[in-house]
């Protein structure tokens with residue numbers, strides 16, 4: 090056969106798969122629908138000239154902690170991580186903020202009465218991050234390499250955030266835990282929601298929650314530059330409509346979600362496999378706003394200016410109510426808002442003295458409701474006067490997000506619901522393999538799921554190579 094591989098989609102997972110295959114000596118071509126590579130990791134002047142906004146992802150614990158990305162010389166290809174002094178700030182109505190610091194002991198001390206419980210929960214995984222990360226960033230294995238570590242993780246992670254948060258006595262710690270768990274898009278009383286809180290906090294202590302200098306685009310540019318140095322190519326503005334029309338490729342790696350795979354690969358896939366793919370469920374969506382600001386955000390709790398990420402939602406109970414309503418197909422009155430303020434730590438993001446902010450809240454999949462006022466009310470609640478500093482804003486509804494990246498189906502930014510079923514069988518029991526021997530799926534709709542870590546692409550490419558023998 091030709092040794093030529095076609096990767097459909099130049100998101101982080103498509104590029105990761107392409108690099109693994111190019112490293113193995115294959116001739117790799119990546120075909121990307123949009124005019125630039127990167128998928129949900131690229132940077133654009135969305136508001137005013139000189140203000141550089143991350144269209145999708147902005148904060149990168151999983152990229153910094155990814156076993157595959159860490160093995161690559163991405164620094165030589167221009168990627169530089171910036172760490173804000175604290176990973177995360179979680180402001181409260183009393184004008185103070187709970188801080189998540191890189192230093193686990195410092196965080197535990199700041200959590201006071203809950204410090205020992207926080208330390209006990211996180212330390213086993215923080216101290217053994219190098220062993221833990223490869224285990225969690227892959228399909229679930231019933232025979233893990235580190236059975237005791239994974240059993241310990243399973244005992245807490247499989248529970249709901251609500252159940253695990255009971256070990257904290259101070260409402261401040263419970264609020265911090267709720268914000269971390271809300272990254273799951275699950276209701277906080279659902280099984281597995283605790284896993285997300287742990288999987289967000291542990292890398293904060295182990296590798297930090299960095300931002301790339303220059304924005305998300307720097308990650309994608311570094312991956313493309315490395316791929317090119319290995320002989321691979323990326324063709325942008327090249328949407329793939331039918332795999333069957335592409336000839337002379339030995340393998341297809343599809344950085345697509347199930348619905349798109351059915352569309353482009355349908356005639357090559359068996360009816361029973363397509364039926365299983367058709368049962369894949371997409372998750373809740375994001376309603377996102379990018380801001381050009383005249384000044385830094387005027388936080389009531391000044392310590393919020395030490396963190397690139399700020400969680401806005403108040404108490405555990407409020408955040409739980411917000412996430413439960415979205416999971417039930419409703420819109421929260423006081424939505425939980427995830428906010429990034431990269432220009433405080435990276436001057437390349439905005440003109441001198443000016444700033445950018447990135448914020449989103451969760452809404453039901455495909456929602457058409459304008460959440461702008463409710464989202465900004467949450468920012469104003471913890472930073473009175475915020476609106477007065479806004480020079481320009483750019484709003485992305487779920488449909489706008491999907492129009493920029495077809496993998497964001499209905500505005501779902503995680504590649505599909507991550508509940509127990511789709512945690513185990515993602516998108517089917519075959520994981521990366523499909524019913525066609527030469528077609529693999531490698532997007533965030535495969536294990537380990539959403540986030541910029543490239544591990545879906547890495548594992549899919551490794552599986553494809555092992556099947557080639």
Ligand SMILES: Cc1cc2nc3c(=O)[nH]c(=O)nc-3n(C[C@H](O)[C@H](O)[C@H](O)COP(=O)(O)OP(=O)(O)OC[C@H]3O[C@@H](n4cnc5c(N)ncnc54)[C@H](O)[C@@H]3O)c2cc1C
Pocket residue numbers: 097098099100101102103120121122123126127128129130144145146147148149150151152327328329330344345349353375377449490493494495496497502503504531532533534538539540541542545
């Ligand atoms: C608003 C938002 C905020 C996020 N925040 C974070 C964050 O802070 N940290 C984090 O780690 N993750 C975050 N994520 C999630 C993360 O960006 C995604 O999980 C990740 O990008 C998934 O990578 P992927 O390669 O699977 O898919 P994508 O990045 O979606 O890339 C898929 C690519 O395939 C292309 N494509 C689709 N169909 C075709 C076709 N038919 N032909 C050719 N090309 C095609 C698309 O144009 C796209 O370039 C966020 C995502 C969004 C949208």
